[in-house]
Amino acid sequence: xxxxxxxxxxxxxxxxxxxxxxxxxxxxxxxxxxxxxxxxxxxxxxxxxxxxxxxxxxxxxxxxxxxxxxxxxxxxxxxxxxxxxxxxxxxxxxxxxxxxxxxxxxxxxxxxxxx
Amino acid sequence: xxxxxxxxxxxxxxxxxxxxxxxxxxxxxxxxxxxxxxxxxxxxxxxxxxxxxxxxxxxxxxxxxxxxxxxxxxxxxxxxxxxxxxxxxxxxxxxxxxxxxxxxxxxxxxxxxx
Numbered sequence: 654x655x656x657x658x659x660x661x662x663x664x665x666x667x668x669x670x671x672x673x674x675x676x677x678x679x680x681x682x683x684x685x686x687x688x689x690x691x692x693x694x695x696x697x698x699x700x701x702x703x704x705x706x707x708x709x710x711x712x713x714x715x716x717x718x719x720x721x722x723x724x725x726x727x728x729x730x731x732x733x734x735x736x737x738x739x740x741x742x743x744x745x746x747x748x749x750x751x752x753x754x755x756x757x758x759x760x761x762x763x764x765x766x767x768x
Numbered sequence: 769x770x771x772x773x774x775x776x777x778x779x780x781x782x783x784x785x786x787x788x789x790x791x792x793x794x795x796x797x798x799x800x801x802x803x804x805x806x807x808x809x810x811x812x813x814x815x816x817x818x819x820x821x822x823x824x825x826x827x828x829x830x831x832x833x834x835x836x837x838x839x840x841x842x843x844x845x846x847x848x849x850x851x852x853x854x855x856x857x858x859x860x861x862x863x864x865x866x867x868x869x870x871x872x873x874x875x876x877x878x879x880x881x882x
Contacts, residue, residue, distance in 0.1 A: 659810075687870065696772070696858050696873030697811070742811060755824055756801070756871060760810035 656680050657745050659759025666766050672730040674762045676743035679724065683745035686719065688728050689758075691740045700741070701728070733766045740764070770795065772861050772874035780880045786847040789877045791859030793840050799823075799864025800842040801871065802834060805856040814857075817842055818864045846879075854881045 658677045666672045678686075687702035703710045703717040703726065710717045716729040730737055740763050746756040773792040781787050793800050802814040813826040817836035834844040840861075846853055856878050860871035 689871075689873075694875065696860075696875050697871075698873065699870045702870070755816075756813070758803075758811040758813075760808065 656757045657743060657759045659743050659762060661762060662760070663763045664765070666730075666733045666764065668733065668735060668766055668768050670733050670766075672728075672733045672737065672764055672766070674728045674741055674743070674764070675725065676727065676745075676759050677723075677725045678745045678757075680745070680747065680757075681724070682747040683757075685746045686717070686726050687744050687746070687756075688715075688717065689742045689744060691742065691761075693739075697742055730764075733764075735766045735768055738764055738766050772859055772872050774857075774859050774874035774877050776877060777875065778878050778880075780882060781849050782882050783849055783851060785849050786845060787849060787879060788843055788845045789857055789859075789879075791842045791844075791861075791874060793842070793859075793861030794872055797861035797863055797872070798840055799862045800836055800840065801860045801862070802842070802844050803858045803860065804828075805858055805876070806854075811858065814844065849881045851881050854879060 656679050688700045689697035690700040691697040701712050701715050703719050705721050714731045719726045740761045742761050743759040775790045799818045801816040803811045805811050815825045815834050816823050820836045831847045836842045856876040858876045860873045862871050
């Protein structure tokens with residue numbers, strides 16, 4: 654059962670535009686929501702993350718918006734650049750008393766920023 | 769600080785064979801997780817090891833197995849390979865304590881099964 658749904662599957666944005674990727678989750682036990690960026694031939698790398706006690710987090714051109722009641726969160730890339738072209742994965746995780754955190758990933762969005 | 773190292777980076781096998789992939793985590797990280805990445809399926813969780821013990825396992829058949837050594841290095845093994853096992857296998861390390869969040873990924877081992 655897929656617990657994190659991500660859309661769109663692919664996205665083409667012009668340079669300078671805003672890229673928006675959306676994710677929805679089902680498990681209310683999730684308490685950490687990271688976004689990972691993956692370039693071709695590389696492993697995913699953490700881009701930005703948010704916890705459910707805040708509704709928005711901004712780091713440079715990247716912003717996460719979080720709607721706890723709707724169980725949705727999104728990534729906004731402002732002033733998108735060709736160097737942002739990559740695959741983006743949203744994720745959600747929850748821990749337990751044993752220390753283990755299980756991370757569930759969305760299916761990914763391939764972003765292409767055209768000049 | 770060295771990152772997560774996976775070997776081999778590329779390998780080609782035939783159906784029925786077995787394969788062993790290796791992962792060296794970041795120094796000080798005690799947790800190692802393995803993921804299978806395929807187009808359209810995203811990152812599918814295989815299993816996670818912490819201090820040589822498997823703490824959690826995904827929904828993969830028993831042909832997929834793993835282990836972790838005392839120095840936190842980990843290996844995963846796939847036996848009786850099938851065409852559908854062709855994928856990028858990613859290893860990720862983390863501190864492994866409660867809700868530390870970030871996973872640090874290696875560049876993966878790309879397996880092709882013919």
